[in-house]
Amino acid sequence: MLGACGPPYHYNMSINYANIVNTYINILCIKEHSMHGSKLYVGNLSYSITPEKLKELFAAYGTVVDVRIIGDKGFGFVEMSNQAEAENAKNELDGQPFDGRNIRVDEARQRTDKKSGGRNFRQF
Numbered sequence: 001m002l003g004a005c006g007p008p009y010h011y012n013m014s015i016n017y018a019n020i021v022n023t024y025i026n027i028l029c030i031k032e033h034s035m036h037g038s039k040l041y042v043g044n045l046s047y048s049i050t051p052e053k054l055k056e057l058f059a060a061y062g063t064v065v066d067v068r069i070i071g072d073k074g075f076g077f078v079e080m081s082n083q084a085e086a087e088n089a090k091n092e093l094d095g096q097p098f099d100g101r102n103i104r105v106d107e108a109r110q111r112t113d114k115k116s117g118g119r120n121f122r123q124f
Helices: 015-033 051-059 083-093
Strands: 039-043 064-069 075-080 104-107
16 A cells, blocks of 8 residues: 555554554645645746736636736736636646746745845834
8 A cells, every 4th residue: 555645654563553544644645735725826937928818728627716927927826716626727737838838836825924034234
């Protein structure tokens, strides 16, 4: 039996306990890798891409609620109507060619506050 996150662990105990431990580890790994929301990060976009083109691409996998392309940065966000549609779009589109580039699709992460990198500048 091969675990979702690696080979099964063999302990010096009866086979039933080893199966229980492996099952528990597999459940934890599946929870860790499943999506929690419906907003997707889309990276490695062509700089000429428009929100309309991106929406058209993702519409094949469900209802697109919102599309945002971040300036001239080569990435953006697509929000689907539910988690299942977002996960399906992610699984089907990640690494696929689009407008001359292989796009990167992943679940969007919460924005974190950026710190000044340890530098304290005086403000006058």
